[in-house]
Amino acid sequence: MNISFISTKLSRISVSLLVGLVLFLQSAIAQDISFDAEVSTNRAVVGNPIQLTLIIRGTQKISPKQLPPIDGFDIQYQNSSQRFTTINGQFEGSVSFQYSLVPLKVGNYGIPALKLAIDGKDYTTQPISIEVVDSAGGVSSPSQGTQTSLDDRIFVRLETSKQEVYLNDRVPIKMLLYIANVDVDDIQYPQLEHAGFTVEKDDQYKKYQQIIQGVRYTIFEFNTFAYPTRLGALTLGPVQIECNLIVRNQNRRSSSGRGRGVFDDDFFSGFFDRVEKRPVTLKSDPITLNVLPLPEDGRPQDFSGAVGNFNFDVSVGPRELKVGDPITLRMKIRGNGNLKAVEFPSFANQDEFKLYDPIIKEENNTKILEQVIVPKSDQIETVLAIQFSYFDINYGKYRTITRGPFPIKVEKSDQGEGVKVIGLGELATSIVPPEKLGQDIVFIKDSAGTFRAKGAWLYRRVGFYIFLFVMGIFWGVAYIFYKQTHRLKTDTVYARRMQAPRHARKGLMHAKKLLEEGKREDYYTTIFKTLQNYLGNKFHLSSGAVTFETIEEILLNKQGADMASVRNRLKIIFDECDMIRYASGQITAKDMQENYQKVEQIIDYLERHVK
């Protein structure tokens, strides 16, 4: 009862949680509604279906719509799918409807703008144009169902917002990699051919998606700036991007087994992985820029080639000091333009100061010069004004910015007129790049470990194979021994046959003893028993069944050159054994000796020739 109470309570809690979650999701779903149409490709082959997907974002309360007839296509509704995504903590629900469009005729067709009314408001898609071609019309891979060539699915474009630029002008460049319906990996930074231009190097890129002509492309956008250094019509590009296409190899199994080694690299690298990387190099079209010379009119004397839009600041400090004390002169040029080519204006009253080498650094569209100057006498009252001129690209004319003069007060030095040897001030030390920690290797080892001959791997040593061979021999012996003992225990016929010669040997030895002692009757009894036992064991007969007739019948079926003589000798022995019972007096010692030899020969012959 307790358990059912708890489970009822739990189910109530879970139901209320579920309801709460659904309500939360409903309320959290973004309200912005959009309606888009996408096709799997813009180039289709007659008879091969392409897919049209209608995506409604921002709501899920939509049921599948019947599309109006579209010229040139047979339309079939397939399925719908719903999706929740979170964007910056906001839930967005979307619903997609998939339709199969079968192209019926060759030509240029279009999917018109589709309309949808949601909550009394109309939403419209962009029209999409589709080229339908015959199957022979140069389509790359009809078997895969995507009828476009690779060039339509992955390509590179080079774009700029300006066509006419000034020398040294800052030209924004976009290098765009478009990818649709193809898997790509290991995208390299674009290589831009830029003869006549200086190009900034920047490894940053943006990744986003965009629907173009109904096809969803993933776009990698690499932004950089180019600065023309020559006049006239200059070609920028093409831009080249290297990447690896991920190709699924469906014929791997059949191909790996034909005409290749079993342990080929490809087999093992492909053992777990059925995709293959195929490197491709993509090239864009180049673009042409018309580079204009900077106007001669109004060009200031001190103009040094700075083009763009700049701010110029100068600071001098300290202003009150003694002869020989350092002053830090700081110039800062900030703005958009080719900062690398921008030169700082020269310092005017150079003779009155001792000048130290300047430190110049550049960061975030700002170029800074820091220089230590030391007044040579107490007569100096000012640091003269400093002028910086540049060509303002926005207005198409030259501008000059003047900073200063800066009044200073120099007193006589306590230590006389001698100039102090000074280092760089506080400002200069701040320019030193930040210290890098932990960028080195771990120290060497004191213990040498175990030395061995170079390349003496275990599998290359003969000793290893001898060990394996010896172990194999041991195993083989143990196995054969087991098999033998097992058979002797379980196979009576075999066991008797195996034991036959051993027993016979024993019997013969005993008979020989009796022969030497001259015990005639005992000898014949023993020899008969021995022969009877031997033949019984050999041919799996009971002792009573061993008669010359039975043995003769068996031996008649056996092959052997001397089989007939064996049968004869056997008959003589059997007869002799019979005879001893009633005519022992007729048998001489010589007969017994011959009899013994015959038995020995028969057993030996049968052992060697009858299995």
Added chain:
Amino acid sequence: MKLYAKYFGTTLFVLLAFVFTDLAMAQISKSESLSKFVSAGLAYKSGEYSEAIAIYEEVLDGDKESGALYYNLGNSYFKEGKRGKAILNYERALQLMPRDSDLQFNYRHARSSVKGYGEQKPSNILNRLAQAHVQFYAVDEMVVIITIITLALGILYLLSLYLKWPTKLRQNFFIILGVFWLIYTAGFILKFQQDKNMAITLTNAKATFEPRQESTTHFQLSEGIKVKILKKQDNWIKIKRADGKLGWVQEDAVERI
């Protein structure tokens, strides 16, 4: 019978001679190698990296090697600024002591400064597991493990016969050991294939389309990049970069691991 004994004796002698061939080929003794190792270490500690390199190389010329020797040699080359040689020796050390944490750190550090195409990480989980398995063991360790499993299989089979184990018990033993045997044997073959004919570039080299000085440059190879040697023609070598690109480099631009 005597004749057999004579043949057996001769055969055994020849086999034993093979077993101890390693010792016969070595030019310097283990104690000599050790004393050179220590004096090279002293040179390294006093910052005499080139001297340390010379002494470590003497040990290698004397046909002796050890994981720590390659590691220290790698360190010395790194300190001398020869990144390619450093990575080459770290690779050789990894073959002997693959789980050494200092070695792994230094190897990663040396490789982090190599620009361009390095080895690519395997894309799927099975491949990653296989790589982890292969990189965890030295070749000799794998051979020992496979041998032990094989012997265990043989001995257990005999035991099961002599002790008359139930069929089910016997089957379970063989399935478990058989799976381990397969895993390690496949790992060994994979490792063998991967390590075969690998080389490190010793300079920033250009790979050309053809084995000729005036041939067009195909791609660049940074110092310290691992490549596979495909074939040799005169003093040119055909190599394959990790991304699959093929090209020809001069013989002295790369060294086999």
